[in-house]
Amino acid sequence: MASKNxxxxxxxxxxxxxxxxxxxESAELVGQVxxxxxxxxxxGETVKxxxxxxxxxxxxxxxxxxNPKTNVEVPIKPRxxxxxSASHLLKAHVNRDK
Numbered sequence: 001m002a003s004k005n006x007x008x009x010x011x012x013x014x015x016x017x018x019x020x021x022x023x024x025e026s027a028e029l030v031g032q033v034x035x036x037x038x039x040x041x042x043x044g045e046t047v048k049x050x051x052x053x054x055x056x057x058x059x060x061x062x063x064x065x066x067n068p069k070t071n072v073e074v075p076i077k078p079r080x081x082x083x084x085s086a087s088h089l090l091k092a093h094v095n096r097d098k
Contacts, residue, residue, distance in 0.1 A: 008034070041082055053086040 008030055015026040037055065040047050047055040062078045086094075 044080075051087055051089045053084055053090055056083050056085070057081070058083050 012027040012030045016023050037047050044057050058081050060079050063076050065074050065076045
C-alpha cells in the first residue's frame with residue numbers, strides 16, 4: 001500500500017470542502033491553528049486536542065552520543081523535544097479495520 005503524506009494544502013482543501021470557507025480563508029485558518037499549536041509548545045505548555053491526543057514538550061539533558069561511522073564519542077547538547085500521545089479514540093479509529 002502506497003503511503004500519502006497529508007500536507008497543509010490538503011488540510012486547507014478539506015476545510016474548504018467541509019466548512020465552505022474560501023480556499024484562501026481555509027488556508028489561513030489551517031495556518032493559524034498550526035501557528036497557535038507551535039506558539040503554545042514553544043512556551044513549554046501542553047496542547048490537548050480532545051478525541052485526538054496530547055502534544056507535550058520534554059526537556060532532554062546533555063548526553064554523550066557516538067558517531068556510527070567513526071565510533072567517536074560526540075557530546076549532544078540539551079534540548080527540548082515535542083512528544084505526542086494519541087487518545088484512545090484516535091487509536092481505536094486507526095485500528096478499527098485491522
